[in-house]
């Protein structure tokens with residue numbers, strides 16, 4: 487996959503502001519009923535595909551993937567619990583969290599007691615709808631606020647799950663942005679959760695924005711691969727189909743699979759708040775109001791800073807190592823004084839002090855307590871003045 491010319495030029499689609507673009511994308515993605523397979527995943531990839539030239543992969547149900555098997559595909563037309571007057575008291579069309587993901591088809595008349603084992607609530611958060619799945623055990627169920635369950639009478643109720651579970655495909659999207667080397671950085675965003683904003687949608691929005699920014703960079707040391715895939719089974723499916731790529735992966739971000747001891751890749755997870763550490767996790771309270779544009783932008787810029795380190799970290803040698811070189815003679819003292827100028831000079835002095843041919847720029851920034859970007863700028867100025875030269879390295883420095 488190559489990047490379209492307009493993307494190379496960095497022309498953003500839609501609003502100019504990254505925060506606005508990411509929240510606008512999340513608003514469109516939020517209502518879709520995503521799961522590990524199905525129309526919701528494809529519709530999600532369609533929306534991401536408006537911004538990025540994604541290559542789409544379809545892996546047939548039944549495909550063996552390490553210890554797992556790609557599931558039958560799940561799609562839903564309608565699902566509800568209606569009282570005896572025909573009023574829908576739990577309605578998938580109102581909120582897709584109301585239906586347990588991968589619910590098998592059902593059409594029955596049940597009393598509340600018969601229905602109760604299929605109803606999921608949160609007693610301690612009585613106004614929130616929980617998120618439940620049953621991917622690998624054939625079952626059906628509804629999720630609802632506990633307060634609503636307590637208001638239901640004995641019934642009977644008409645229970646309808648108009649879903650299909652049938653051989654189809656697992657779908658994922660992939661974008662390869664070539665760099666000067668085949669060494670790869672892989673970034674994964676999961677596309678399997680329904681109407682949950684922080685858990686999945688923020689990752690999709692930030693990854694899309696990031697892919698646009700990386701593609702717009704004039705040059706890249708690394709090749710970057712972005713995956714938009716369902717969690718666990720999607721990551722494992724990709725891993726099973728790309729054995730030849732794995733030795734080239736130097737850095738990456740996903741959850742749990744890539745760093746398994748069988749793969750042993752230097753892949754970690756990036757998240758503002760780990761799952762289980764916020765009460766809204768996997769509930770209807772993880773909605774669009776829960777995610778702020780400023781936080782999305784902060785995450786996006788933080789990952790861009792990581793990319794900056796990956797792209798620009800390097801080892802240098804001080805070419806004038808016998809004491810402090812005369813910066814003024816080389817025009818390296820900024821003509822305007824002040825705090826910023828002092829910082830720039832300090833970054834140069836720290837860099838000269840540690841550039842012994844073994845310490846990398848990130849090491850120097852860490853020791854000096856400076857931003858990597860400042861040390862990088864200092865090293866560039868010093869190299870231009872002939873005071874610093876790069877040292878050829880064996881492989882990458884690692885992060």
Ligand code: ZN
Nearest residue numbers: 679685761768
């Ligand atoms: Zn989740």
